[in-house]
Amino acid sequence: MKKICILFRSAPHGTTKGREALDFALLSASFEQEVSLVFVDEGVLHLLKDQQPELIGGKDYLAALKALPLYDIESVFACKQSLGDYGLSHSLLSIPVTILNDEAISAHLKAVDEVLVF
């Protein structure tokens, strides 16, 4: 088992990065790896609730975020600075996340075996 951290840096919908990151996260967890997710920069926009990607021809992959506990993905972190940059507070987020500052994110990235950036 390895500690795999998946870093979401890109906004949802405009590219497929976020969707393919989440696919990989769920698959890794189902292979019993210790998976953590970190949302930073534009990636924090994944967490905004009530999105309707079908209206722009997208797939509602964000709904799968609600299934993270079913996959035993408990470590879900968001960058405090990035949330602030986009004006996002807890009440606007679709799932519970732990908000970390830069130092704590940096420490987490050092503590895992592999980091995949999407």
Added chain:
Amino acid sequence: MSKFIIQVNGPAYGTSASVNALRFTQASLQSGHEIVCVFFYQDGVYNSTDFNLPASDEYDVVKGWKQLAAEHQVSLVNCVSAALRRGIVSQQEAQENGLNHWNVEHSFIMGGLGELVTGIESADRLICF
């Protein structure tokens, strides 16, 4: 010596990701490191199409990957779902889905994301491009 698994997320043309990945893989092998496999994900699956036809004075990175695979017995694995979404189709999938054409020959094999995860587990280090 280390065991590496290489992930390629960039296409054959348009970004330098694939060429950088190929150079890194070649250098790793020359230095005696082991490559578990090269896994093509996201737009990286565009590296496996036979329908890339760069001009004769341009570098053909797809050819480079095929040569590397043949010379060093490194397996080149496409994420099948990422590939099919992007029109990257092997002969077997073309037949199964009633398509008249296919564009991936046997140098690249279609696999699942599970191969990436098990590869990561067996490797010392994952390197993404």
